[in-house]
Amino acid sequence: EGAPRNHGTVKDIDVAARRAQEAANRRYDAASWLRRTVGIVCARDLPEEPSEEEFRLGLRNGIVLCNALNKVQPGAIPKVVEARADTVIPADGSALCAYQYFENLRNFLVSVQDIGLPTFELSDLEKGGKGVRVVDCILALKSFSESKTTGRQTPCNYGSITKPSTSGKHFILKNSGAFMNKLMRSHTTEPIQKVLIAKQSIETDCCLESTEMANLESLNMLVRTLLLDKKPEEVPLIVESLLIKVIQEYECRAANQHLVNCIGDLKGTDLFSRPEKTSTSTRVKMGEEEPNLLKVTEEVSSVVRNDDCVAEQFQPGTKISIELQQKHIQELRNSLSSVKSGMEQLRIQYSEDFTKIGRQLYILSNAASGYHKVLEDNRKLYNQIQDLKGNIRVYCRVRPFLPGQANSSSSVAGMEERTITIITPTKYGKDGSKSFTFNKVFGPAATQEEVFSDMQPLIRSVLDGFNVCIFAYGQTGSGKTYTMSGPNVLSEKSVGVNYRALNDLFNLQAQRKGTINYEISVQMIEIYNEQVRDLLQDSGNRKLEIRNTSQKGLAVPDASIVPVTSTSDVAELMNQGQKNRVVGSTAINDRSSRSHSCLTVHVQGHDLTSGTILRACMHLVDLAGSERVDKSEVVGDRLKEALYINKSLSALGDVIASLAQKNSHVPYRNSKLTQLLQDSLGGQAKTLMFVHISPEPDVVNETISTLKFAERVASVELGAAKANKEGGEVRELKEQIAWLKAALVKKEGEPENIQSTQSSPNIYGINKGNATPVFRKNRQPMEDVGNLEVRNNATPTQKALKFDIPGSGILVEHNSPNSVKNCWVDNAAVGDNQFENSNSVREQEPNLTTHTLLPNLFYQRYTPGPQRGRVESIPSQESDEFNGVTNSCSSDQDMVMSSSGRKVVGITNGGVSNKKKPRAKNDNNMTTRSTNPTCKSPPQSQKRLQTPVRSSVQKTPTKNGKQLLSGTDGRRTPSGKTNTVK
Numbered sequence: 007e008g009a010p011r012n013h014g015t016v017k018d019i020d021v022a023a024r025r026a027q028e029a030a031n032r033r034y035d036a037a038s039w040l041r042r043t044v045g046i047v048c049a050r051d052l053p054e055e056p057s058e059e060e061f062r063l064g065l066r067n068g069i070v071l072c073n074a075l076n077k078v079q080p081g082a083i084p085k086v087v088e089a090r091a092d093t094v095i096p097a098d099g100s101a102l103c104a105y106q107y108f109e110n111l112r113n114f115l116v117s118v119q120d121i122g123l124p125t126f127e128l129s130d131l132e133k134g135g136k137g138v139r140v141v142d143c144i145l146a147l148k149s150f151s152e153s154k155t156t157g158r159q160t161p162c163n164y165g166s167i168t169k170p171s172t173s174g175k176h177f178i179l180k181n182s183g184a185f186m187n188k189l190m191r192s193h194t195t196e197p198i199q200k201v202l203i204a205k206q207s208i209e210t211d212c213c214l215e216s217t218e219m220a221n222l223e224s225l226n227m228l229v230r231t232l233l234l235d236k237k238p239e240e241v242p243l244i245v246e247s248l249l250i251k252v253i254q255e256y257e258c259r260a261a262n263q264h265l266v267n268c269i270g271d272l273k274g275t276d277l278f279s280r281p282e283k284t285s286t287s288t289r290v291k292m293g294e295e296e297p298n299l300l301k302v303t304e305e306v307s308s309v310v311r312n313d314d315c316v317a318e319q320f321q322p323g324t325k326i327s328i329e330l331q332q333k334h335i336q337e338l339r340n341s342l343s344s345v346k347s348g349m350e351q352l353r354i355q356y357s358e359d360f361t362k363i364g365r366q367l368y369i370l371s372n373a374a375s376g377y378h379k380v381l382e383d384n385r386k387l388y389n390q391i392q393d394l395k396g397n398i399r400v401y402c403r404v405r406p407f408l409p410g411q412a413n414s415s416s417s418v419a420g421m422e423e424r425t426i427t428i429i430t431p432t433k434y435g436k437d438g439s440k441s442f443t444f445n446k447v448f449g450p451a452a453t454q455e456e457v458f459s460d461m462q463p464l465i466r467s468v469l470d471g472f473n474v475c476i477f478a479y480g481q482t483g484s485g486k487t488y489t490m491s492g493p494n495v496l497s498e499k500s501v502g503v504n505y506r507a508l509n510d511l512f513n514l515q516a517q518r519k520g521t522i523n524y525e526i527s528v529q530m531i532e533i534y535n536e537q538v539r540d541l542l543q544d545s546g547n548r549k550l551e552i553r554n555t556s557q558k559g560l561a562v563p564d565a566s567i568v569p570v571t572s573t574s575d576v577a578e579l580m581n582q583g584q585k586n587r588v589v590g591s592t593a594i595n596d597r598s599s600r601s602h603s604c605l606t607v608h609v610q611g612h613d614l615t616s617g618t619i620l621r622a623c624m625h626l627v628d629l630a631g632s633e634r635v636d637k638s639e640v641v642g643d644r645l646k647e648a649l650y651i652n653k654s655l656s657a658l659g660d661v662i663a664s665l666a667q668k669n670s671h672v673p674y675r676n677s678k679l680t681q682l683l684q685d686s687l688g689g690q691a692k693t694l695m696f697v698h699i700s701p702e703p704d705v706v707n708e709t710i711s712t713l714k715f716a717e718r719v720a721s722v723e724l725g726a727a728k729a730n731k732e733g734g735e736v737r738e739l740k741e742q743i744a745w746l747k748a749a750l751v752k753k754e755g756e757p758e759n760i761q762s763t764q765s766s767p768n769i770y771g772i773n774k775g776n777a778t779p780v781f782r783k784n785r786q787p788m789e790d791v792g793n794l795e796v797r798n799n800a801t802p803t804q805k806a807l808k809f810d811i812p813g814s815g816i817l818v819e820h821n822s823p824n825s826v827k828n829c830w831v832d833n834a835a836v837g838d839n840q841f842e843n844s845n846s847v848r849e850q851e852p853n854l855t856t857h858t859l860l861p862n863l864f865y866q867r868y869t870p871g872p873q874r875g876r877v878e879s880i881p882s883q884e885s886d887e888f889n890g891v892t893n894s895c896s897s898d899q900d901m902v903m904s905s906s907g908r909k910v911v912g913i914t915n916g917g918v919s920n921k922k923k924p925r926a927k928n929d930n931n932m933t934t935r936s937t938n939p940t941c942k943s944p945p946q947s948q949k950r951l952q953t954p955v956r957s958s959v960q961k962t963p964t965k966n967g968k969q970l971l972s973g974t975d976g977r978r979t980p981s982g983k984t985n986t987v988k
């Protein structure tokens with residue numbers, strides 16, 4: 007069908023000629039069909055067998071083509087632009103207005119394409135264009151027309167082809183009409199396969215969608231079918247044409263791909279950081295070039311932003327790798343940035359921490375610097391609390407039943423923290439009860455540690471300069487010794503108050519070392535049958551005196567005083583003391599102590615910062631049993647002991663009653679015990695009494711009387727305790743006051759001396775020219791300066807040393823060191839109290855002599871040992887050791903028992919001055935001597951103070967060789983009343 011006319015007739019022509027012939031035949035065929043279809047009139051410009059040129063010109067206006075198509079497909083082109091009659095078409099057609107006919111050709115091509123036939127380019131109708139494609143298009147239309155007419159679908163008939171979908175237009179490439187036409191005419195399978203593979207490759211590169219792939223498959227089928235009728239010699243031409251198309255298409259796609267890559271690169275840098283902006287600009291750029299490319303670009307940008315997996319489909323491996331690296335770098339940048347911000351936060355936090363630590367350090371350093379102050383305040387507050395609790399506190403302790411005793415019927419009905427209730431038998435057989443309230447009640451189960459911990463604060467007070475007295479009261483066997491010392495066999499848990507107190511003192515001493523240096527020493531005495539014995543001396547049968555005016559704060563100055571530095575020292579001493587203690591056996595307690603024992607702890611502290619010296623003493627007293635005589639079933643010596651014990655305890659009761667009633671006179675001197683405890687009971691001390699009771703019902707009466715006594719003690723109010731602490735300045739001022747008082751007394755009492763004193767501006771003598779008087783005190787040895795007796799054993803070789811106080815007119819006379827051996831010293835100087843009371847003395851004794859006051863100008867040191875009795879001067883600093891410290895064991899109100907057995911009531915420390923006044927008045931060359939032959943080691947210093955107006959001491963010999971100073975019976979109480987010798 008439609009075969010070229012000369013086809014097969016010329017076999018020997020060359021390929022080119024054959025090709026030309028073939029093309030001409032096809033052209034003629036097309037022209038002939040057109041002429042028949044549109045009619046001769048319409049096809050007047052198209053000859054039956056046109057040349058190429060004629061063919062082109064004949065179809066150039068598109069009228070023939072449009073009309074032919076309308077014939078085949080009526081209405082395909084609704085409006086065909088017809089040629090005007092006056093139009094002269096030049097031979098080359100240049101006069102034609104291409105735009106006039108462009109519409110025809112465009113409509114024709116679009117319609118042909120819609121039908122699914124091969125098309126051509128407009129340029130193909132131009133000179134030099136590819137007319138063969140136009141021929142192909144017309145022949146395809148012819149086939150389509152014929153197929154429509156016959157109603158058959160033949161393989162070679164275009165009418166049998168199903169119109170492809172609209173989407174198929176996208177894959178009918180430009181200039182593909184001729185290509186497809188040729189392809190359809192091919193009869194060779196192999197080249198067709200190659201073409202198909204190449205095409206498929208291209209379309210794969212373009213990422214065809216699945217639907218498009220389906221279309222491609224149908225297209226392949228079509229191509230294969232159309233080429234079945236092609237001659238083998240035509241195949242190379244078709245393949246050549248195909249390859250050219252493939253190359254063109256590939257180049258086009260490659261260019262697009264390159265562009266996509268560039269976009270990808272841009273995305274990795276600028277595009278990534280500014281996706282929106284870059285995307286937009288890229289879109290604009292690409293949109294101008296190619297809409298498809300724009301779509302791809304958008305997809306790529308979207309993929310880069312959102313979906314790495316999809317991006318991978320579009321990007322080559324390198325790009326993906328770069329992207330990954332860039333992504334990695336970005337992640338690193340992100341982590342670096344987060345690390346940097348973390349570091350910055352850390353730095354800020356550290357700097358804040360450092361600032362906080364600095365502030366805290368500053369606070370700590372402040373706190374540390376104020377630490378000592380706080381400690382000091384703490385101590386003061388603590389003592390204030392103790393004071394508020396009351397000066398005499400009473401703790402009650404109930405002994406448990408002893409092994410072997412039935413504990414079913416205890417006389418103790420109940421106990422609370424501060425109250426104990428005792429079952430009291432009544433007359434009518436009914437039991438009643440009586441309650442007693444104390445500061446604290448300890449039951450039978452209370453441990454030694456618990457008991458001590460409650461009184462521990464008192465121990466600390468000692469180191470703060472307060473005198474403390476702790477004594478155990480109760481009937482025999484009630485547990486006094488147990489509380490104070492512990493049981494017979496001591497263990498760490500069972501040790502009593504004495505050990506624990508000293509242990510505590512040592513601990514505190516160690517803690518305060520460097521701030522306050524303490525020296526601790528102990529004495530241990532007992533009062534047995536109203537005689538004081540030294541328990542630390544094996545041969546301690548020597549009777550000791552209790553002296554409440556000892557300047558060293560020793561109530562029993564003659565008793566051994568032993569420095570201790572550790573608890574073991576104390577334990578050793580106490581063992582020794584216990585051995586020496588008088589212990590008897592009674593019906594109640596086979597180890598009953600028949601004496602009062604007293605462990606006295608002396609503390610002297612030197613505050614290194616303030617220079618203050620404090621002194622205090624603590625009496626730890628284990629009293630003898632308080633039971634009634636009939637109960638103890640004693641006779642003979644035991645009875646005598648019991649009587650003494652009861653006497654002293656009753657004296658203790660009297661003192662306490664007197665204190666409770668705030669009587670002006672307190673009978674301390676009624677017993678050695680009250681004498682010993684005088685400063686603790688009535689002074690400025692802190693006192694604690696442990697009252698012990700036994701639980702046995704048969705001693706309930708004793709128990710009740712014990713508790714009643716304890717209640718009375720608890721009711722005593724003593725006023726605030728006072729620390730024995732004075733700074734250097736206070737001492738100086740006190741001395742000045744004392745001196746001025748003395749000077750006043752002297753001035754008023756002795757006109758001649760006044761004259762003398764006034765005439766000399768240098769009343770201070772030693773420090774001539776020094777505005778501040780320097781007062782020196784006698785440093786007293788162990789003797790009691792308040793004793794009125796002067797022992798009359800001075801040797802004839804006594805030799806007085808005389809000191810003339812320059813400018814004062816006062817002569818101080820001392821005995822020669824050798825001459826004072828074994829002699830008591832009448833120490834006129836007794837400390838500040840002496841001067842503080844001098845006014846009252848003055849009232850009573852207007853003729854008070856100057857020598858009474860002189861000891862404050864001078865001091866002497868008693869040197870023990872071989873040189874005992876030698877009087878020597880010591881620097882004033884040394885004398886400060888004893889200066890200004892109130893005699894902790896002295897009392898204002900006193901009751902002096904003279905050695906002659908005569909009691910002197912109400913003698914004050916100032917009374918010491920009193921007793922010396924007449925002596926001084928009568929005998930300026932006062933001499934003292936000891937007349938007691940049994941006195942083994944009395945203080946031996948002796949001094950004679952001489953004033954311009956000399957007086958001699960009137961000595962009154964006694965039968966035992968002692969002398970009472972004349973005028974001793976005219977003494978004063980602190981109130982200034984004259985004391986009376988009884």
Ligand SMILES: Nc1ncnc2c1ncn2[C@@H]1O[C@H](COP(=O)(O)OP(=O)(O)OP(=O)(O)O)[C@@H](O)[C@H]1O
Pocket residue numbers: 404405406408450480481482483484485486487488489493494595597598599600629630631632698
């Ligand atoms: N709290 C206690 N726990 C255990 N045993 C105690 C307690 N109190 C006392 N005892 C025991 O009771 C007995 C008598 O005690 P202690 O010798 O202390 O009495 P005392 O009051 O000192 O007698 P005395 O007045 O005769 O010296 C001792 O065997 C002692 O061990």
